[in-house]
Structures are given as structure tokens and as C-alpha cells.
Amino acid sequence: MSRDNSELNVIxxxxxxxxxxxxxxxLLKPHPNRARVHSRAQIRKIQLGIRAYGxxxxxxxxxxxxxxxxxxxxxxxxxxxxKELPVxxxxxxxPDLLRAYMHADxxxxxxxxxxxxxxxIEFEHFIEIPDFDLExxxxxxxxxxxxxxxxxxxxxxxxxLTNENI
Numbered sequence: 001m002s003r004d005n006s007e008l009n010v011i012x013x014x015x016x017x018x019x020x021x022x023x024x025x026x027l028l029k030p031h032p033n034r035a036r037v038h039s040r041a042q043i044r045k046i047q048l049g050i051r052a053y054g055x056x057x058x059x060x061x062x063x064x065x066x067x068x069x070x071x072x073x074x075x076x077x078x079x080x081x082x083k084e085l086p087v088x089x090x091x092x093x094x095p096d097l098l099r100a101y102m103h104a105d106x107x108x109x110x111x112x113x114x115x116x117x118x119x120x121i122e123f124e125h126f127i128e129i130p131d132f133d134l135e136x137x138x139x140x141x142x143x144x145x146x147x148x149x150x151x152x153x154x155x156x157x158x159x160x161l162t163n164e165n166i
Contacts (some may be wrong), residue, residue: 016090023084023087024084025084036106046059055086058086060090063095
């Protein structure tokens with residue numbers, strides 16, 4: 001199947017070379033029209049992820065260092081004492097397209113589903129790793145949600161992944 005030249009021009013228009021730069025966290029500004037809100041509990045979970053893995057992807061900003069994607073990560077990183085964050089600045093889209101992307105980016109993640117069979121295999125893999133602690137994955141705001149079994153795992157998370165429940 002061949003594409004006509006007009007279709008190729010549209011595709012190549014949005015190919016970008018990304019330049020990641022470390023930017024002072026104090027320069028990053030929340031977008032005034034962000035509709036997605038993050039609870040304190042969600043920010044705490046992101047903080048745990050940052051402690052375990054560090055910052056794994058850059059914050060996306062538009063002109064003026066206005067955040068397009070990564071509001072919750074910026075908040076969690078501030079609470080963790082970060083002074084700089086990796087940033088990609090998108091300066092080739094109009095303000096309206098950046099704004100539309102911000103909302104689409106937040107919305108699209110909600111449409112995903114978990115493959116419970118594969119997720120069960122993944123959790124079983126981590127359980128078998130000697131000295132691997134699922135503590136960070138198990139933490140909840142309520143202690144009773146994460147009582148550990150004799151293998152050191154978090155049954156409240158794994159219970160829904162047993163063969164009987166899938």
C-alpha cells in the first residue's frame with residue numbers, strides 16, 4: 001500500500017528531535033487550564049515511585065515553561081526536594097494545540113485496561129526475586145490494606161490476580 005505525498009508531508013511535519021534539558025523546578029508553571037486534579041494520596045504514590053526509580057521521563061512544557069504533561073510529577077518532585085527536573089520544551093505547536101494535547105494526554109490513559117493474566121505473571125516474577133521488597137508497591141493509606149504474608153508479599157494486591165478471581 002503506497003501513500004501519496006500529501007500524507008507523508010503531514011506525518012513528517014510532526015517528527016521532532018527532542019532536546020531534554022535540566023530546568024530549575026521553580027521555573028515550571030502549572031497550566032492554568034489543567035482539568036486533571038491529583039489527590040494527596042496520588043502525589044504520595046508518585047513520591048514513592050520517585051524514591052524507588054528516580055525521574056524516569058521528562059516533563060513536557062510549552063513556551064514560558066508552562067507544564068503540558070507532568071503536573072503531578074512536578075508536585076511530587078518538589079515534595080521530594082528536587083531542585084531541577086528533565087524537561088522537553090515543545091515550541092512548534094500553537095497554544096490551542098498544546099492545550100488540546102494536555103487534555104488528550106490525560107484522557108487517553110483512562111482508556112487502557114490491564115491484562116490480568118500477564119499482570120499476575122509479573123507479580124509472581126517479583127515475588128520470586130530474592131531480597132526484592134514489594135513494600136513500595138504495597139503501601140496504602142490504610143495499614144490494613146497491606147498486611148504481609150509469610151512470603152513478604154502484599155495479599156491485598158495479589159488477591160485479585162489469583163486464578164479463581166480472573
